[in-house]
Amino acid sequence: MWNCTPPLPDLLLSRSLSALGLRFSSQRADPNLEPHILPQFLLARPDSWQVQHCIVEALLDHLNLGSAVGDESQRKWEPFVFEDANDDFHFHFPSFPPTDRTTDHPLLELIPPDSLSNPKIKHVFVPSKPLTSEDERLHTPKFSPSAFFRAVDEFRSGTEDTNPDTWRIGEALIYGEVVSSTQTMFDKNPSFLRALPSPIVSLATVQLAGRGRGGNAWLSPAGCLQMSLKIRVGLKGTSSVPGPTIRPSNLVFIQYLYALAIIDTCHILNPTSEWAHKVRLKWPNDIYGLFPSSTSNSKSTPEPRKMGGILVNTSFGGGVADIVIGSGLNVLNAPPIASLAQLASTPTPGLSVERVAAAVLTSFERIWSSFLQNEEQGFHPFMDQYLRSWLHSDQLVTLTNRTPHRSVRIVGITPDHGLLRTVPMGGGEFIDLQPDGNSFDMMKGLISMKKG
Numbered sequence: 363m364w365n366c367t368p369p370l371p372d373l374l375l376s377r378s379l380s381a382l383g384l385r386f387s388s389q390r391a392d393p394n395l396e397p398h399i400l401p402q403f404l405l406a407r408p409d410s411w412q413v414q415h416c417i418v419e420a421l422l423d424h425l426n427l428g429s430a431v432g433d434e435s436q437r438k439w440e441p442f443v444f445e446d447a448n449d450d451f452h453f454h455f456p457s458f459p460p461t462d463r464t465t466d467h468p469l470l471e472l473i474p475p476d477s478l479s480n481p482k483i484k485h486v487f488v489p490s491k492p493l494t495s496e497d498e499r500l501h502t503p504k505f506s507p508s509a510f511f512r513a514v515d516e517f518r519s520g521t522e523d524t525n526p527d528t529w530r531i532g533e534a535l536i537y538g539e540v541v542s543s544t545q546t547m548f549d550k551n552p553s554f555l556r557a558l559p560s561p562i563v564s565l566a567t568v569q570l571a572g573r574g575r576g577g578n579a580w581l582s583p584a585g586c587l588q589m590s591l592k593i594r595v596g597l598k599g600t601s602s603v604p605g606p607t608i609r610p611s612n613l614v615f616i617q618y619l620y621a622l623a624i625i626d627t628c629h630i631l632n633p634t635s636e637w638a639h640k641v642r643l644k645w646p647n648d649i650y651g652l653f654p655s656s657t658s659n660s661k662s663t664p665e666p667r668k669m670g671g672i673l674v675n676t677s678f679g680g681g682v683a684d685i686v687i688g689s690g691l692n693v694l695n696a697p698p699i700a701s702l703a704q705l706a707s708t709p710t711p712g713l714s715v716e717r718v719a720a721a722v723l724t725s726f727e728r729i730w731s732s733f734l735q736n737e738e739q740g741f742h743p744f745m746d747q748y749l750r751s752w753l754h755s756d757q758l759v760t761l762t763n764r765t766p767h768r769s770v771r772i773v774g775i776t777p778d779h780g781l782l783r784t785v786p787m788g789g790g791e792f793i794d795l796q797p798d799g800n801s802f803d804m805m806k807g808l809i810s811m812k813k814g
Contacts, residue, residue: 398478399570401454401469401485402538403502407511408492413529417559418453418488424557439488446551449484449542452477456487467539468500484547486536504539504567506716511535513720517630521728528605531591531727532720534562541566544590545688549675555684556677560594565719585694585701587715591687591723595734600681606734613683614780614797615741617647617674618748619733620687623726624649624670625751628702630721631713637705640664643752645775645782646797647672649691650753651705666753667700687726693718741777749774759784759802761793762810768793782809 406413418439422428427442444451456472469487470478477483489497498506514532523530541547544564548555566588596607621643628638640652649670655662670691677684692701693715703713729744736743749755754772761768761784770784770793781794782802795809802809 398467398470398540399481399484399542400467400538400540401473401487402536402541402564403493403507404453404486404488405493405507405535405537407514407533408508410529410533411492413534414488416529417534417562420559421453421554421557424553444554444557446554448482448550449547449554450482451551451554452483452485454485454487455490457490469539481542484542502537502539505537505565507535507537509714510565510716510720513717514724517721517724518727521724528560531561531593531730532563532723534559536562536564538564538566540568540570543569543571544588545673545675545686546571548590548592548686549677549688552677555592555686556679558592560592560684563589563591563719563723565589567715583692583695583699585692585696585699585703585715586690587693587718587722588690589688589719591689591726593685593687593730594682595685596682597678598737603682606737608683608734608737610678610683611779612733612737612740613676613685615733615744616685616687616730617672617797618741618775618780619729619744620672620674620689620722620726621647621649622744622747622751623722623729624689624691625747626725626729627718627721630725631717632706632710636707637702637710640705641669641702641751642666643748644668645752645754645802646780647674651700651702653700653705669700669702689722691718691722741775741780745775745777757807758787759807759809761795762808763795764793 404414404417406417421444422439422442425442425444439453439455441452441454444453452473454472472487473485477485493502493507495508498508511532518530518532541564544566547564548558569588594603596603596605598607598609601607625638625641625643628641629635632638642650642652644650644666648668649672650666651669652664653667655665670689673688675686675688692699693713694703695701697704702718703710706713732743741748757772759770759772761770769787771787772782772784773792774783775781776783776794779794781796784793784795786793
């Protein structure tokens, strides 16, 4: 009989995983350590730092707490709390002292230690100036806000602002190294969502309770980009706010437009298309990569593997829609997790979470602006690009949400309501399927009624 006491089990497991080609950390986890939700930073593009001030002032106005003391260059705010349904946001205005560390992370030195036990409390730091390289090394070691903002400027170069009434996508950022869920902090706090000016991005390195479509969990291993973008748009016929408006029926296309932004991002970062052409879309909102088949046959069909997903939540009020677009995308993940980095046969220069995030946001801004300018055309102007990038052209599937089951062929998406269009194999009228009511098991070729 084997004496299975450490380290023998660890040794056997590590050798087995290594033989399968899987990479993993050999460091033992301390079972007494639990991950802490860390304070987040409210930041703005350095050349548009006043955006941060506008956001704070809007939140204070909503709470009837008044404005800051002093002129714009020397504003001084007092700490305040924004209480909401799911979270209570505690805003702090710290100056970062030398770090005589007595906790696991230097940011924890700046908040009351007893608040760590209350998961509803979310701390937000509002620095008085952009973070320096030393600030980032100490306080945001997993993500460089300055690299992100530089990339936003790079990818936006030469484009014009079509909406002068507000700042542009990517100029306002809430970043947290460890958060509960970027999507939940927006979507499940209705007062905070409504008071928060748009556009603004919430980005995290680690999510402890990430959300996917239909109540699924979204895990966030190292190398994954996870962020939520909040935008606001007026509704046609009811909005009194300045700026473009949209018909409510066209909101369904946002998930498709954002998916196209991810496709565009891949071609921007890989202009030779060595691997960008391998990134594909799975209806309605998943991002896949075409990887070499796991079989030994070198001529076998590439194997589609999921690399990301998109989740859109919308709330209405006062003639406007507040839209939260959440996305997770594997960028630098090691095997066995499929990621952008693994699609390339050689390392791609400049492939980083910061640059991918900036490229996605600036690409979506361009696509979204074009969509709103030609909103009466629906998805028509983007249909060809979308169908070139998806996995389903002429795919044969079985509809198990019909009795009896029906064999159909996928022919596209309806340009007016964004439904999946299929045609029965034996002929007959189109069968159109809603994205929110059906589940697509691509590997089994089945479309079924979504559970839950």
